[in-house]
Structure formats: structure tokens, C-alpha cells
Amino acid sequence: MSEITLRNVIKRYGAVEVVHGIDLDVEEGEFVVLLGPSGCGKTTTLRMVAGLEDVSDGNLSIGETRVNEVAPKDRGVAMVFQNYALYPHMTVRQNMEFALKPLGLSAKEVARRVDEIANMLGLSELMARRPAQLSGGQRQRVAMGRAMVRTPDVFLFDEPLSNLDAKLRTQVRLEIAKLHNRLGTTVLYVTHDQVEAMTLADKIVIMRDGHIEQVGTPEQVYSQPDNMFVATFIGSPPMNMIPAQVRERELQANGLALKVPPRFEGRLAEGQSVTIGIRPNGLSLAGAEMPNAAPARVEVTEYLGNEALLDLRVGPHELIAEVPALGRPAPGTEISVQFDPDAIHLFDTETGASLSR
Amino acid sequence: MAYIRKRNRSIFLIFLLPAILVLFLTTIYPMLYAGYLSFRSYDLAKPFVPRVFVGLSNYQNVLTTGDFLHALKITFQLMAITLSIQLFIGVGLALLVTQRLPGMSIARTLLLIPMMISPVIVGLVWLFLYFPELGYLNYFLSYIGIGPISWITSPDWALWAIAIADIWQWTPFIMMGTAAALTSLSPEPYEAAKIDGNTRWQVFRYVTLPQLKPVLVSLLFLRAIDAFKIYDIIFVLTKGGPGDSTEVLSLYIYRQSFTFWQMGVGAAASFVSLIIIVVLITFFFKSLNRDPMQS
Numbered sequence: 001m002s003e004i005t006l007r008n009v010i011k012r013y014g015a016v017e018v019v020h021g022i023d024l025d026v027e028e029g030e031f032v033v034l035l036g037p038s039g040c041g042k043t044t045t046l047r048m049v050a051g052l053e054d055v056s057d058g059n060l061s062i063g064e065t066r067v068n069e070v071a072p073k074d075r076g077v078a079m080v081f082q083n084y085a086l087y088p089h090m091t092v093r094q095n096m097e098f099a100l101k102p103l104g105l106s107a108k109e110v111a112r113r114v115d116e117i118a119n120m121l122g123l124s125e126l127m128a129r130r131p132a133q134l135s136g137g138q139r140q141r142v143a144m145g146r147a148m149v150r151t152p153d154v155f156l157f158d159e160p161l162s163n164l165d166a167k168l169r170t171q172v173r174l175e176i177a178k179l180h181n182r183l184g185t186t187v188l189y190v191t192h193d194q195v196e197a198m199t200l201a202d203k204i205v206i207m208r209d210g211h212i213e214q215v216g217t218p219e220q221v222y223s224q225p226d227n228m229f230v231a232t233f234i235g236s237p238p239m240n241m242i243p244a245q246v247r248e249r250e251l252q253a254n255g256l257a258l259k260v261p262p263r264f265e266g267r268l269a270e271g272q273s274v275t276i277g278i279r280p281n282g283l284s285l286a287g288a289e290m291p292n293a294a295p296a297r298v299e300v301t302e303y304l305g306n307e308a309l310l311d312l313r314v315g316p317h318e319l320i321a322e323v324p325a326l327g328r329p330a331p332g333t334e335i336s337v338q339f340d341p342d343a344i345h346l347f348d349t350e351t352g353a354s355l356s357r
Numbered sequence: 358m359a360y361i362r363k364r365n366r367s368i369f370l371i372f373l374l375p376a377i378l379v380l381f382l383t384t385i386y387p388m389l390y391a392g393y394l395s396f397r398s399y400d401l402a403k404p405f406v407p408r409v410f411v412g413l414s415n416y417q418n419v420l421t422t423g424d425f426l427h428a429l430k431i432t433f434q435l436m437a438i439t440l441s442i443q444l445f446i447g448v449g450l451a452l453l454v455t456q457r458l459p460g461m462s463i464a465r466t467l468l469l470i471p472m473m474i475s476p477v478i479v480g481l482v483w484l485f486l487y488f489p490e491l492g493y494l495n496y497f498l499s500y501i502g503i504g505p506i507s508w509i510t511s512p513d514w515a516l517w518a519i520a521i522a523d524i525w526q527w528t529p530f531i532m533m534g535t536a537a538a539l540t541s542l543s544p545e546p547y548e549a550a551k552i553d554g555n556t557r558w559q560v561f562r563y564v565t566l567p568q569l570k571p572v573l574v575s576l577l578f579l580r581a582i583d584a585f586k587i588y589d590i591i592f593v594l595t596k597g598g599p600g601d602s603t604e605v606l607s608l609y610i611y612r613q614s615f616t617f618w619q620m621g622v623g624a625a626a627s628f629v630s631l632i633i634i635v636v637l638i639t640f641f642f643k644s645l646n647r648d649p650m651q652s
Contacts, residue, residue: 050548050552051551051552052548052551052552071554072551072552072554073551073552073553073554074554077552078552078553079548079549079552081545081548081549082545083543083545084545085543085545085546085548085549086546087546087563087564088546088568089567089568090563090567098550098553098555098563098564099549099553101553101555101559101563102553102554102555102556102559103554146549150553
């Protein structure tokens with residue numbers, strides 16, 4: 001059994017609390033990504049699961065066992081570090097063998113396991129090399145291999161791709177996804193890169209300032225963000241945010257008036273301060289007469305191939321729209337932009353909470 | 358740049374000249390002169406007697422009379438004792454002071470003090486400590502039932518007495534270099550080893566020690582050169598005695614040259630020592646090149 005359970009887990013350094021009582025369930029075989037900006041407590045949380053940091057308060061269990069006081073080696077976890085953490089003076093083979101040393105296996109069994117994993121990861125040709133003689137991608141594979149030879153119950157990844165270039169990152173990301181499909185081991189993966197999170201995760205945990213902001217599938221966190229932080233953190237370019245007030249069944253925002261979408265009717269109070277959230281692809285070019293349209297001026301266009309991003313000025317608001325690249329307006333053009341009512345999110349301006357639920 | 362260099366080559370030489378001159382006067386000329394002397398008979402007590410060419414007889418004297426070989430043996434004995442104990446304690450202390458424990462930075466500074474004291478003073482301090490009846494060392498040893506030890510007057514103990522003083526003074530050097538190397542090691546491999554469940558000894562033996570090896574080799578080499586020419590502490594503590602039980606090479610050379618006034622023999626002994634040091638250096642660089650960390 002390799003599910004991970006965190007109950008009211010707190011981490012303090014002296015008087016400073018950095019993780020504030022988080023609850024999290026990672027099911028057996030699940031790929032869970034901890035996602036958040038720098039300093040949000042995601043790596044600290046991972047290190048607590050690994051046993052490299054003490055849990056200040058709360059309960060941490062792996063399987064049925066509470067592991068707060070259990071030594072890292074007895075937790076059945078293996079970790080892949082951001083800087084690979086390879087032993088610089090050992091060859092690839094020795095690096096992998098050293099991970100097996102504590103198990104006291106026969107030399108034959110050690111060789112069998114190392115060779116098997118090396119084959120799986122395509123490392124067989126590199127076994128006699130030292131880390132300094134490997135490329136970044138190869139080192140990352142060795143680090144994964146060293147974690148895998150121990151056949152752990154849980155894999156922990158601490159930003160494993162952040163030292164790789166963009167192309168290699170995509171490639172290794174795919175390899176990790178394939179490996180997870182094949183091995184079915186529970187994975188807890190820390191990253192600040194939302195693309196990694198969206199592509200790899202069964203479940204994403206979005207953290208900020210030591211709190212969990214939302215837990216959900218990639219689809220859920222993208223299309224049903226719980227609050228403004230999640231809404232702006234997930235998605236690139238980020239969701240447009242427009243402060244507004246509810247007046248006579250309209251959302252009025254300085255020079256912009258949108259009809260309250262039907263699904264919000266009855267949920268809003270007259271005069272309530274709300275924030276309209278709309279993703280760039282919820283905005284489109286429209287005729288001036290269309291409903292929910294507003295006049296806009298194109299400030300900059302960014303050509304991306306299939307699509308183009310338009311930096312628009314709508315009254316005092318700066319918005320980004322994603323439109324088909326073909327027939328995109330030139331900078332300086334006055335256009336009319338339409339807000340798709342189905343794409344509109346509303347948030348309580350004060351609390352930041354979503355008003356959709 | 359190349360143009361300026363060409364034009365100013367003579368200016369470069371002018372700037373270099375003082376350094377070359379000093380080097381020549383203080384090192385190269387005396388060495389050449391010593392080389393010249395090592396083939397001559399030169400009694401400093403009779404400065405007006407011509408310095409006759411005697412061929413290799415000074416070298417023969419040095420290598421066959423046994424005194425030189427005895428001094429060489431004592432030098433290597435002292436080296437073996439001090440270096441191995443300094444290495445052992447120095448690395449141990451380095452491991453200790455690099456722990457994140459309270460008071461470690463103060464301990465680190467305090468431990469460096471012996472290294473900053475002049476060897477003659479170290480010799481004097483230990484001379485008082487070793488004093489047979491009035492010395493602190495025997496006084497404290499009497500509390501644990503160990504009888505008075507003739508530290509510097511017994512041939513059995515004199516070399517150990519010198520070794521202890523040298524170890525006291527120079528262990529901090531090994532500690533400092535090792536501690537610096539330890540703090541520069543990346544912490545992540547240690548965390549990986551912790552998760553894998555490797556024991557502390559395994560981690561030290563297979564992760565730390567191999568990474569420290571180049572630094573330890575360099576530190577030991579520097580210590581070896583120092584130990585090879587050790588003079589001041591011995592001169593203050595025992596003057597090579599009792600008998601010749603602590604007469605190391607430098608004392609032997611001093612005695613030949615300035616007690617017996619045999620400058621030719623002293624010069625020949627110096628050259629043989631030089632050759633031994635050069636062989637040591639060559640051996641050291643070979644061993645560095647063999648080091649896998651360098652590849």
C-alpha cells in the first residue's frame with residue numbers, strides 16, 4: 001500500500017510557519033503534482049514526505065503507517081532531485097549500485113537489477129561514464145534510474161526538469177509519463193511549471209504561501225478555478241481580470257457593461273463587487289452590434305503561428321485576446337471585442353473566491 | 358595587444374629584473390654554490406685553506422657513514438607518525454566543526470590558534486609542559502596514575518614528544534583545509550544517500566572520502582614538505598638528542614655544516630635531501646594525475 005495522507009501538516013522553522021496545516025490524499029498509483037510559485041511550500045511538503053524535513057505538527061502517513069518519526073530509508077520512497085544529486089566520483093553503474101548497497105543483495109542480483117533499469121532507460125551505453133561526462137538529459141535519466149533500482153512504493157520528484165533546456169524538457173517529460181504508465185507507482189512531483197503539471201498529473205495540488213488553494217484534475221483547475229489565484233496561475237497567457245459591480249443585471253466595469261450570464265442569475269446581489277475573469281480564448285472579434293461586445297483598440301499583436309495574441313485596451317482595462325492568426329487586426333486598429341458568456345468566470349473581489357459554485 | 362607587447366618587451370624585462378635578481382641572489386646562486394661546495398673540501402674553521410676538489414667523496418661520506426641514513430630514518434619516522442595522526446584527527450575535527458551545532462564557529466577559530474604561533478614558541482611552550490618534575494603534563498598524568506615520563510630526556514619518548522608538539526601545531530591546518538572542502542560539497546548526494554538508507558560509515562567511505570581525496574593529497578603533500586625540513590621545534594626541545602635519537606635531516610645538515618664546520622659534507626647532504634624531495638614531488642603529481650576526479 002503506497003497511498004500518502006497528510007492531515008493538518010504544519011512545518012515551522014523556529015517561530016516562522018511555512019506550511020500551514022495542509023490536508024492531502026494521494027491514492028495508490030496516482031500521479032500528483034504540487035504546483036505553485038517559488039516559496040509556496042511545495043518543496044518543503046515533498047521533503048517532509050521524503051523525511052528530509054521533520055513534520056512540526058499533524059500526521060503524515062504512507063500506506064497505513066504514520067511516518068512522522070520514521071527514518072527516510074524506512075519510508076519506501078525514492079527521490080529524484082533538481083540537481084540530480086549524483087555522486088560525482090562514481091560511474092553511472094556505481095551510482096545505481098550504491099543505492100542498492102543498504103539492501104545487502106548478492107552481486108548477481110545487484111547487476112541484474114541495475115542492467116534491467118539501465119535497459120529500460122536507455123543507459124546501457126553510458127554505464128562506465130561519470131556524471132561530468134554526461135549531458136543534462138542523461139544525468140536526469142541516471143538520477144531516475146538510481147531511484148528506480150530500489151523499486152520504491154513512492155517516487156518523489158523535486159523539479160526534475162528545471163535544469164534542462166526546453167526541447168529536452170518535453171522529451172524527458174514524455175519519458176516520465178511513459179514510465180509512470182508502465183510502473184504504476186505512486187508519484188508526488190513538485191514543479192512551478194504549469195505545462196509539466198497539466199501534462200503529467202492525474203491530480204494537481206496548487207499551493208500558495210503554505211496553503212493549498214485547490215486540488216483537482218488538470219481540467220478542473222483550468223476550467224473551474226476555485227479562486228482568483230488559481231485562475232490567474234493556471235493558463236498562459238493568464239486569465240484577464242476586470243473589477244466590476246453588479247448593477248441592474250449587468251456587470252459594469254468602467255466603460256464596459258456585460259450581461260450577467262444566466263448561470264449566475266440569482267447568485268449576485270445588486271451593487272456587489274465582483275471580478276470578471278475571462279481567458280484570452282473567451283474573447284473574439286465581433287461586429288459592433290453584437291451583444292456583450294465592447295469597443296477596443298489593438299495595442300500590440302503577437303503572432304504565434306496558428307493563433308495571435310492581441311493586447312487590447314478596452315476603456316481603462318488592458319486585456320489579452322487569443323484569435324486566429326489569419327485575418328488578425330493590425331496594431332492601432334479600433335475593433336469590437338466580444339465576451340463569450342459561457343467563458344465568463346466571476347469572483348468575489350474581496351475574498352477572491354469563485355462565485356460559480 | 359600583440360603590437361604593444363612587441364614594443365614593450367624590453368620594459369617587461371626591466372620590471373621583471375628586480376625579482377629575477379633577488380631570486381638569483383637568494384636562491385639560485387646559493388644553490389649553485391652549494392653544488393660547487395659539495396664536490397670540495399671546505400672547513401669553515403680554516404677559511405684560508407684552499408677548497409680542494411675531492412670528487413664524490415663528500416657524497417660517499419654522507420651515504421656511507423650511517424649518520425645521514427639514521428637522520429633520514431628519523432625524519433621519515435617522524436613524518437609517518439605526525440602525518441598519519443594529523444590526518445586522522447584533522448579530518449575528524451573537520452567533520453565535527455562543519456556540523457550545524459552551536460559553538461562550532463568559535464571552536465573552529467580556537468582550534469586554529471596553534472597554527473598561528475611561531476614554531477620556536479611552540480617548542481618553548483611544550484618544553485615547559487614536558488619538564489620532568491615541574492611540567493604540567495606529568496602533573497596531570499600523575500592524577501591518572503601514570504608515573505613521571507622523561508619526555509625529552511629519554512630516547513624512547515623524545516621523538517614522541519616532538520611528534521606531539523608538531524601534531525598539536527599542525528593538525529588545525531589539515532582541519533581547516535578539509536573543513537573548507539567539506540563545506541563546498543553539494544548536500545544533495547547526501548540526502549539521496551539518506552533516503553537510500555546508506556549508513557553514515559558507507560556515506561563517509563564511499564561518498565565523502567573519494568571527493569575529499571584531491572584536497573587531502575594536497576594537504577598531506579604540503580605537510581610532508583614541512584615535516585621533511587622540520588627544525589625549530591626540535592632545536593628548542595631536544596637539539597636532536599638524547600644522543601642522536603631525534604636528529605632529523607635538517608639538524609644533521611646543520612651539525613655537519615656549523616658544528617663540525619664540514620661545509621662540503623653539509624652541502625652534499627643538502628643535495629641528497631633535495632633529490633629525495635624532488636622524487637616525492639614527482640610521485641605526488643603522478644598520483645594526482647591518476648586521480649579519477651581529474652578526468
